[in-house]
Amino acid sequence: MAFPGLQHVALTVADIERSTTWYSALFGADPVLVEDEEGGRFHHTVFALDGGMLFGLHTHQGRESKDAFDEHRTGLDHVGFSVGSHAELEQWAQKLTELGIAHDGIKKAHYGSAISFRDPDNIALEFFTGPE
Template sequence: MKAILGQHHVSAMTGDAKKNLRFYTEVLGMRLVKKTVNQDDPSMYHLFYADETGTPGSDLTFFELPFLGQTYRGSSSISRTALRVPPGALTYWLKRFAEFDVLHDPVEEVRGRPTLYFEDGEGQRLCLVEGGSGTPWSNGPVPVDVAIFGLGFSEWTVRRLEKTGRVLTDVLGYRFASEFERNEQTVRVFETGEGGVVTEIHLVDRPDVPSERPGRGSVHHVAIRVEDDLEMEQWVERLNEFGISHSGLIDRYYFKSIYFREPSGILVELATDGPGFATDESVETLGERLALPPFLEPRRDEIEAKLKPL
C-alpha cells in the first residue's frame, strides 16, 4: 500500500458562520473554495477555506452550529491545527495580528521552524508555521509572498498515548520522528511519507485531565490523504484486518471517505484526493454560490430557505 500523504483537511465547529467567514477570509486571507452544507444535516453550513484551487492538504473547514456552547478543553481532542506560510512571513503576521487584535503568543522555534501560536475569536487553537511553498489565494487581502497556502501538523491531546501511537505506526504506517518539550509537556512527533510539517501528527499525553467537552472553537475531525479509490478499497481491508470499527466507504461527492475513532476517541477520516472542488464549479468561481451534491440538489429551495445568507 502507498503511504498516507499527510493531512487532507481539518473540520472544526463554529457558532457563527458569518463571523467565521469574515475572520478566515478577511483576516487570515484564506479563500472560501466551497460553500455547502453538512451532508448528514443540511440545515447547517459547511464552509471550506483553502488555497487558490482547494488543493488537498490546504482545507480548513467549519460546520456552523448556532446554538453550540463553549468548549471545555481537555484530552481526547484535536487541540491545535497548523497552517503553513512562506519562510520569513511571521514578521508580517505579528503586525497583522496586532492590527486585528488577534490573541497570539510570541514567535518561537518548534522543531527548528519559526511558529506563531494564536486563536480565533471562538478559541479555535491554531498556529502559523514557516516553511515550504504553495499557491495562496491571489485575490485575497494578504500579499501572496506571506500568505497561508496549506495545512501543517495536527496536534492531538490524548489519554492513551501508547495505543494511539500504535494505531499511527502499525495501522496507518506513520513513524516516530522526534519529541520536544512545550509548556512543560512532552510532544511526540509522528510523520508519514516523505516527512515535512504537513505529514506530522503531534501527540500530547494527558491522561490526567478529563476528555474535552466540544463546543465553539473545537475540532470535529481530522482527515488524512489517500491517493485514489483503489487505495481506499485497500484501506477498508486494512482497517477490517486490524478489527477497527469504521463507517465504511462514504461518497462525499468531492472526495470519498472512511471514518473511525482511534483509541483515545479522536475521529479520524481517510479521504481521497479527488474528484476535487472544481467538480461542480469552475476554479474562478469557487465558493461563490451554495454548492450541493447531486442527492441534495432536488432540495435546494428547502435548504436555502433555512440558511441565513452570508
C-alpha cells in the same frame, strides 16, 4: 502572499503509550521524535507522514482532562488524510479491517468519498479522496 499549507497536527491524548501503539500500527511506522518539551509542560510523540506533514500526539503531564473526544464541542471536528484514488481508499478500508479498527465503510458524496473511523480517544479521523 499565499496562505501556507498545514505543516503538522498535534492531538492531546489520554494515554500516550496506548495512542502511540495505535497510531504506529495505523501509519505502519514508528515515531520520529519522542520527548518531553523543554519546559516540562508537555510530552510529545511525533510521526513523519508522506509529503512532509508531521502528526503529533501530546500529553500534558497528567493535566489533560481524560474526557473522550466529542466533535460537538467547539474545536476539532475531525482529521482527514488524503488518498489518491477510490482504489487506494478501498485498500485503506481493508487495512483498517485487518487492524481491527471499526469504520463505516466507504461513503460516497458528490464532492468525494471517505472512510470514517476513530482513535482510542474517540477522535474522529477519515481517509478522503475527491470525485473520480
